[in-house]
Amino acid sequence: MIHPRIAVALLVLVLAVTPAFAQAPGALIVQASTEPPGLDLTATPASATAGVVFYNVQEALVKVDRTGKLVPWLAERWHTTDNKNYTFFLKRGVKFHNGRELKAADVKFVLERAMNPETKHPAINQYKPIADIIVKDDYTVTVALREVQANFLLTMARQGTVIYPREAVETMKSAPIGTGPFMIQDWVRGDRIVLRKNADYHVKGLPKLDRVTYRFIPDPNAVQAALKAGDVDVSLFGLGPEHVTELKKDARFQVIVGDTTNDVILAMNNARKPYAEVKVRRAVTHAIDKAAVLKGAMFGMGKILGSNVDPLNPYFVDLARAVPHDPAKAKKLLAEAGYPNGFETVLKVAPQYYYTVRTGEILADQLKKVGVNVKIEQIEWSNWIARVWREADYDLTIIGHAEAWDVANYANPKYYYRYDSKKFQELFQKSEVTLDDKARRAQYAELQRMLVEDAPAVWLYMHPRLVVAKKGLTGIWKDLPVPSADLSEVAWTK
């Protein structure tokens, strides 16, 4: 039997003589916290899937660039005379990873498959306005719409509209093929996904990396350790503000704090007492000190919101100070609404998203000061989706809504906010068919003001994009207008 002391000494010796993991040039190790449930963008809306596949492996006719602008991509240009028939001219010589050239017939196939209920496309409603897809020649395709749709080009740029070859539908879930700068090389389930450079990429000079490895590390403390130990080069998703603050002090790393489309809100059940009364909703809004929430929950990172249009949206209006923190006014409004002594309420939060619990604790404290006693109930994510999101069985909840243009949810009275304003719904429908940019901008400004007025929810803050990377890594997107982790321009400077 080996003496314990000798065993430890032996172990230390063996470990010490083996070299640490070496990093290859042109290679990048990316940390993500959640492993994608599958890699098929036409089957899952999961942002974990988009984070790997969207723009890296598969691309669409139109692209949302790093500033949030729509730019021509697989279609080098398009034109429309009546805003109902869009003709796309495809970029020539674009090859799929299997070597075949992208043709107009592929576009037709992809759109028809998305529209087919059999496909079970998660965003099938986006394609409903499409009446017909006409292939003019190999590089020209016209999409005919039933009615004018202001966001049609955005639909063509979304993750569900990526173009893939017909012959590769079967393998989309595990090894998708596209036109992107990287191809899927290997997926070791539970551990990593390896992408390798597409040497035939249609944009000259890109990608700059030869190999990208996604490693899935769920625990933020483990992520921090992996960064410090040099085992991962960049953390794109999964670090909280407290870890970023800590890593900022380390000279080996650069910290990127950017904007996202993720609006963290305190949703109120507009169909349930007492929140059916607008005065109560306004009182709750006045009772909340958003600056203190941002400081306490997010270490001051992120931006205070006043409405549900995020700062990356072209029609964003800064309404952060529209309803100031004013506890006295909150009490007055509560008294007017018939609650001079406040009331008891339950706040349901899902700890799956770290920010919900800590934000909730701060809010509970602030609301208590105006007489609203909040009981925090932590529930599992699956429970949250089933109870809160689907059945609207809640008083209050906190969640981040990450989808861009999700102001649309307030025009849906069945959405879990249960906000039902005919005025808002009509204006929103009008904005959907308004193509003149100036007019639409005015409508969006009005929509945002209406929300402030009606206070169906309290828009707390935009969750920041928090990226920590080794110094010397360039080309990472600062902001995140789409749920993608475009790595095509990422490179090492030395």
Added chain:
Amino acid sequence: MRRYVLRRVAAFAATLFFVSVLVFLVIRVLPGDPALIIMGTEGSPEAAARLRESMGLNRPIAVQYVDWLARALRGDLGVSIQYDVPVGALIVSRLPVTLPLAGLAALFMALLAIPLGLYAATRHRRTGDYLAMLISQLGIAIPGFWAGLLLILLFSVHLGWVQSGGFAGWSEGLWPALRSLLLPAIALGFFQTAVLVRATRSAVLDVLGEEYVRTARAKGVREGFVIVKHTLRNAMIPIVTVAGIQLGQLIAGTIVLESVFALPGLGRLALGAITARDLPVVQGVTLFVASSIVLINFVVDMAYVLLDPRIRY
């Protein structure tokens, strides 16, 4: 002996059956709909309904269970909702991580706990004993995940000797693979060691008080021989019993540590499957783990025969 083995096999099957019913019911009583989770907040309710139908979740529970059982008996555990891969293949693909991890942790446990427990017993109520008990108290008090993080901090971040997490894969060679399992195995084994040290100590102390030990000493047998031959051998039955229970705990402990060390093992598979309500995987893994634990108990029972020739079944 044969009747005993047959009885054990029957108990084995019955246990598995109850486990399968229990898992099947519990997971369905819990709120949370796999289709909704897959679709998230951005999918439409219609899409979720179609998905639910295609997964067969709209059928009565009893029908789903019988269907599942019939196929499981033929070795078909179904297909993972998340990964679209057969559950059996998924479990097998995770074993090269979890089995060596549990094995290594068990090895650490045995190599540390038995000598330490023996040492403590022979130094009863002296400094060595108190020291050993202090170490074991620490082991019981420190949770595995925290021990894991401390080990990462020391060996990966400060010393840079091993990778902070992840699994190199056996295809990279024996040493790189083993190295990625070392820290988690130590973290996992540490807690279990602590319990086994105490079990060993008290079992050995009991035997040391026996008259035949006094007799052996009185007739001048060397102390080392007394300890190993007369004491340890006779103390082995309670030690093996505790170790068997600890082995089951080890397998359960992998769930937490595989997350801390980002290892693609069975534990993380189970955790991910529970969060995603990937029912076929949850059922498959639970059945597998339950079978392993029942099997370990069976082996422990068999080991009694080897340890004590008087035991006959």
